[in-house]
Amino acid sequence: MCLRPVWVGSGLIIVKSPPSSSLHCATDHGGHRPEKLHSTPTPTTALCPAARTLPALFRPVQVSGSSRVSGSDLHAFDVVIVGAGIIGLTIARQFLLGSNLSVALVDAAVPCAGATGAGQGYIWRVHKTPDSEKWELAMRSHQLWEGLAESIQKQGMDPLLALGWKKTGSMLVGRTAEECSLLMRKVKQLADAGLGAEFLSRDDLLSEEPALKLGEECGAAFMPDDCQLDARCAVAFIEKANRSFEAEGRYAEFYYEPVISLLRNESSGMLREFKLPRIRCIVRKLSSLQQAVGVGHLLVLENFNSLNLNHGLMEVGYVNHESTVLSSTTSDTSDSRTGYDDTASISMTATMDMSGRLVLGSSRQLVGFNTDINESIIHRIWERAGEFFPVLKEVSLKDLTKSREVRVGLRPYMPGGKPVIGPVPGISKMLLAAGHEGEGLSLALGTAEMVFNMVLENPQLVNPAPFSL
Incomplete structure (x- = not known):
């Protein structure tokens, strides 16, 4: 099996494989674990035509067979993307539409289970x-x-x-x-x-x-x-388009398959393989490259007729949202007078979605990977919105339990407030696209185009230098 660049976590890596035509994929469309994929045995030196033209940084490597599966169960893809949020999905889309390379999408859960699902759109x-x-x-x-x-x-x-x-x-x-x-x-x-x-x-x-x-x-x-846009609708649309390439053997999804480990060549540092619970492909999630991980809450109210909005709104303080959170890391984690988490920054955002639901945000919290609903954060979002829309003060949040939906997602960010997009120094065949915190949906298509152009050495329409590691 040969490998190419692949996407990791909120980042990306890329991997080279045997000819795409040798792959026959069967993937469950219901969001459940896909059945085993079967590929025709191919010499490890074989490459799809596009692989031969890739830059030296992304030339193939050989990968040993897994002790858990037979040789016929080995999976080879030109591009392996780890992380099926909006960034990963759009990168997959870019390679599927813009090249003849094969793509695998790997995630520990399913799309919209993390940051994207809590996106405001x-x-x-x-x-x-x-x-x-x-x-x-x-x-x-x-x-x-x-x-x-x-x-x-x-x-x-x-x-x-x-x-x-x-x-x-x-x-x-x-x-x-x-x-x-x-x-x-x-x-x-x-x-x-x-x-x-x-x-x-x-x-x-x-x-x-x-x-x-x-x-x-x-x-x-x-x-x-x-x-x-609506994050969940956009994800479903892109997923459907990506899955249209399954019949060609160019696309497969490995959901509920968390990356366990990464193997690379000790002498060259070249990426060799990543291991999933049931199969072996390539790469370990590089969460250590994310300097901090935040969490955000979003409150969605259905059939809420007390307030109607004509536009999308955010308070001017939203611009300084992130710096408020970063500075709060030096303080205690809670205020004994209020019971609120001091590491949480709340700024008013409000809009009506495609179904007429009221969408209120937003929070940024430094609580690691904890995505449990925090009722105190929901109350703070409600109270903050009430400072702008007094009609909300006439309604008790407790009375809205049956008509509300709370979305919680990770908000991985990097100091400096910009994502990291580019090759990982010292590890050939790996790219990272991480730290879009709060802007994954809005920056997704531009990020996908940038990664695609990096790998194929196409002219860049946006200077990638500010986003390099």
């Missing part, structure tokens, strides 16, 4: 900063999402049904004169960058969103053309 630009290190990637990814929605429409489908795609517009809301001054500067920056941003005075803001009650000094930065 904002493809917004109002809170972005022109000329920042993430700006080009954010703009390119936004362009690709818009292009996907347009292509869906041209095929006679409804982007709302396919992706949960809605042109909501986005608002960054301020409550004080100081915050509004900041927002005016933000609008000028965005306008100078060619975006249709505008500043809304108090009267204009209340005309757009009558439910807001923020005093005399409020205002907002407004991007009327911004859109949002």
